[in-house]
Amino acid sequence: xxxxxxxxxxxxxxxxxxxxxxxxxxxxxxxxxxxxxxxxxxxxxxxxxxxxxxxxxxxxxxxxxxxxxxxxxxxxxxxxxxxxxxxxxxxxxxxxxxxxxxxxxxxxxxxxxxxxxxxxxxxxxxxxxxxxxxxxxxxxxxxxxxxxxxxxxxxxxxxxxxxxxxxxxxxxxxxxxxxxxxxxxxxxxxxxxxxxxxxxxxxxxxxxxxxxxxxxxxxxxxxxxxxxxxxxxxxxxxxxxxxxxxxxxxxxxxxxxxxxxxxxxxxxxxxxxxxxxxxxxxxxxxxxxxxxxxxxxxxxxxxxxxxxxxxxxxxxxxxxxxxxxxxxxxxxxxxxxxxxxxxx
Amino acid sequence: xxxxxxxxxxxxxxxxxxxxxxxxxxxxxxxxxxxxxxxxxxxxxxxxxxxxxxxxxxxxxxxxxxxxxxxxxxxxxxxxxxxxxxxxxxxxxxxxxxxxxxxxxxxxxxxxxxxxxxxxxxxxxxxxxxxxxxxxxxxxxxxxxxxxxxxxxxxxxxxxxxxxxxxxxxxxxxxxxxxxxxxxxxxxxxxxxxxxxxxxxxxxxxxxxxxxxxxxxxxxxxxxxxxxxxxxxxxxxxxxxxxxxxxxxxxxxxxxxxxxxxxxxxxxxxxxxxxxxxxxxxxxxxxxxxxxxxxxxxxxxxxxxxxxxxxxxxxxxxxxxxxxxxxxxxxxxxxxxxxxxxxx
Numbered sequence: 212x213x214x215x216x217x218x219x220x221x222x223x224x225x226x227x228x229x230x231x232x233x234x235x236x237x238x239x240x241x242x243x244x245x246x247x248x249x250x251x252x253x254x255x256x257x258x259x260x261x262x263x264x265x266x267x268x269x270x271x272x273x274x275x276x277x278x279x280x281x282x283x284x285x286x287x288x289x290x291x292x293x294x295x296x297x298x299x300x301x302x303x304x305x306x307x308x309x310x311x312x313x314x315x316x317x318x319x320x321x322x323x324x325x326x327x328x329x330x331x332x333x334x335x336x337x338x339x340x341x342x343x344x345x346x347x348x349x350x351x352x353x354x355x356x357x358x359x360x361x362x363x364x365x366x367x368x369x370x371x372x373x374x375x376x377x378x379x380x381x382x383x384x385x386x387x388x389x390x391x392x393x394x395x396x397x398x399x400x401x402x403x404x405x406x407x408x409x410x411x412x413x414x415x416x417x418x419x420x421x422x423x424x425x426x427x428x429x430x431x432x433x434x435x436x437x438x439x440x441x442x443x444x445x446x447x448x449x450x451x452x453x454x455x456x457x458x459x460x461x462x463x464x465x466x467x468x469x470x471x472x473x474x475x476x477x478x479x480x481x482x483x484x485x486x487x488x489x490x491x492x493x494x495x496x497x498x499x500x501x502x503x504x505x506x507x508x509x510x511x512x513x514x515x516x517x518x519x520x521x522x523x524x525x526x527x528x529x530x531x532x533x534x535x536x537x538x539x540x541x542x543x544x545x546x547x548x549x550x551x552x553x554x555x
Numbered sequence: 556x557x558x559x560x561x562x563x564x565x566x567x568x569x570x571x572x573x574x575x576x577x578x579x580x581x582x583x584x585x586x587x588x589x590x591x592x593x594x595x596x597x598x599x600x601x602x603x604x605x606x607x608x609x610x611x612x613x614x615x616x617x618x619x620x621x622x623x624x625x626x627x628x629x630x631x632x633x634x635x636x637x638x639x640x641x642x643x644x645x646x647x648x649x650x651x652x653x654x655x656x657x658x659x660x661x662x663x664x665x666x667x668x669x670x671x672x673x674x675x676x677x678x679x680x681x682x683x684x685x686x687x688x689x690x691x692x693x694x695x696x697x698x699x700x701x702x703x704x705x706x707x708x709x710x711x712x713x714x715x716x717x718x719x720x721x722x723x724x725x726x727x728x729x730x731x732x733x734x735x736x737x738x739x740x741x742x743x744x745x746x747x748x749x750x751x752x753x754x755x756x757x758x759x760x761x762x763x764x765x766x767x768x769x770x771x772x773x774x775x776x777x778x779x780x781x782x783x784x785x786x787x788x789x790x791x792x793x794x795x796x797x798x799x800x801x802x803x804x805x806x807x808x809x810x811x812x813x814x815x816x817x818x819x820x821x822x823x824x825x826x827x828x829x830x831x832x833x834x835x836x837x838x839x840x841x842x843x844x845x846x847x848x849x850x851x852x853x854x855x856x857x858x859x860x861x862x863x864x865x866x867x868x869x870x871x872x873x874x875x876x877x878x879x880x881x882x883x884x885x886x887x888x889x890x891x892x893x894x895x896x897x898x899x
Binding site for chain 2: 355356360361362364365366395396397398399401402403406407410411414415417418434435437438440441442443444445446447448449451452472473474475476477479480483484499500501502504511512
């Protein structure tokens with residue numbers, strides 16, 4: 212079984228974008244914000260939005276299930292205010308829940324959080340609980356920089372975030388650390404801001420005792436962990452110079468990396484350096500890189516090919532990467548898959 | 556011959572730090588700033604500051620020459636103002652020039668620029684010209700984020716930077732893209748800010764036509780290029796999706812990566828993915844990571860061992876990495892080495 216732990220609903224019907232445009236216009240104008248429940252998209256439109264893209268690619272690539280969350284670049288927590296973010300998150304999460312309801316064997320929902328710059332993270336708990344308890348979501352995406360490239364929030368290891376972590380731990384849902392679009396001209400979103408955030412979060416975790424306070428808290432660092440596995444020696448050495456425990460002991464019970472690395476040498480390094488128990492299969496299709504690599508003739512983001520070809524992984528390791536780790540890191544996933552008829 | 560293109564004067568006598576403390580105190584108090592020429596450190600103190608550290612490690616590791624610049628983390632362009640940065644840069648550059656004068660076979664100087672947040676980069680040209688024309692410097696370190704982690708300057712590809720690039724091109728000196736310490740609590744300096752800046756700068760170059768405007772401009776991206784080689788497939792794919800030329804054609808005549816990657820798998824990936832003509836040997840010793848790797852029994856930053864053991868490099872490629880590329884990317888380096896008695 213192959214579980215892709217990182218997919219976004221990048222192909223949502225245009226009506227969603229139109230609703231968002233209206234919402235932001237209403238915010239600017241100071242008029243009443245539109246109701247998320249008033250977003251009218253029928254099931255046929257939802258089916259059409261994934262049949263020719265994510266579902267087709269799942270079939271072609273032999274991926275059984277995708278953990279499916281709202282489009283990351285569109286979260287844009289820096290726009291509007293707390294109410295705007297709450298309405299937008301609800302609209303996006305509800306739509307993702309519906310897609311997952313239409314295709315329960317193919318998609319399992321992961322939610323966007325209604326973060327807003329300067330707003331305490333505990334204000335996201337109600338939406339997280341709604342998604343998990345009422346709609347069966349199994350995880351969330353946590354934005355370490357709701358400012359969109361200005362990094363004005365405290366580090367993820369600050370007590371500022373603790374109430375949300377308490378809720379995550381109680382609900383047994385992990386978070387993927389995932390920024391959104393960048394409104395800082397220095398940072399290209401998918402070419403810099405995403406990878407920088409991954410690297411930044413890892414170093415924050417390394418320097419802190421967060422997981423002593425939250426032994427059950429789990430984070431997936433996407434995009435292959437940003438720069439981290441490539442610089443694993445640097446991080447081992449920094450931890451050592453800082454008199455921190457070895458990285459395995461310090462972090463690897465709580466921090467995981469996905470496989471969104473779009474060439475064979477990168478995947479080979481990831482699987483050589485990071486223990487197989489800490490790598491979760493992912494492609495982020497249809498996402499940041501959509502073209503076909505002329506060097507291989509296959510899509511850059513067809514990461515299954517790289518994992519299959521990776522000699523650093525034995526059969527047992529590959530099984531961990533493909534499904535074992537996902538079932539462990541997302542404790543609610545197994546029941547959801549069994550309910551959909553999967554044998555796990 | 557082995558040229559280390561990335562070394563900082565991290566072991567300067569305490570008198571330098573004391574001068575800086577006085578300078579910042581004077582700035583805060585609004586009293587006259589101390590004179591860089593009043594910094595009294597005799598030659599014996601300079602010798603003592605490198606004999607047991609950089610020089611010893613050069614000998615032990617078989618490194619012939621280090622391109623030597625002021626301590627990157629101490630540049631702290633975000634402190635004080637333009638005058639403060641000018642005085643501090645002059646003090647640091649003069650000291651580096653003296654060390655290089657004492658050991659002309661071992662060290663060749665690279666300068667710090669007197670950048671300051673919001674101050675046009677052309678105001679650095681006078682110090683760059685002084686260093687190159689009067690003191691024989693062969694390159695400079697350019698900070699893409701003088702704010703120290705807030706990223707308030709325009710991208711490196713903005714015309715804001717062009718006057719400095721005209722000077723660099725005219726003087727035939729390349730720049731290493733190198734941030735300084737971080738005053739943003741989100742970013743650990745050597746564990747996040749440095750690598751993020753490397754990744755950020757590369758993506759800025761990818762998205763621009765900077766090198767059409769400056770065909771003779773050259774940048775070294777340190778720390779193995781941040782996240783870039785690990786995500787080389789992502790960058791090839793992003794360029795393709797953006798209808799940019801292939802990366803080789805677009806960037807590799809002007810952008811180079813150093814080898815400050817502190818474990819064998821990282822160096823192996825770098826040398827497999829990036830053409831040997833674009834990789835410059837470097838260790839950044841004595842720098843960010845100072846310990847001994849218990850897995851190898853050698854210093855993490857003893858990068859020569861990784862390059863020697865890297866099977867992706869043939870003899871010709873290794874010669875390029877060790878000295879050929881440095882002599883090409885730093886056009887003024889050859890004459891300086893010949894004057895010091897090296898056969899190049």
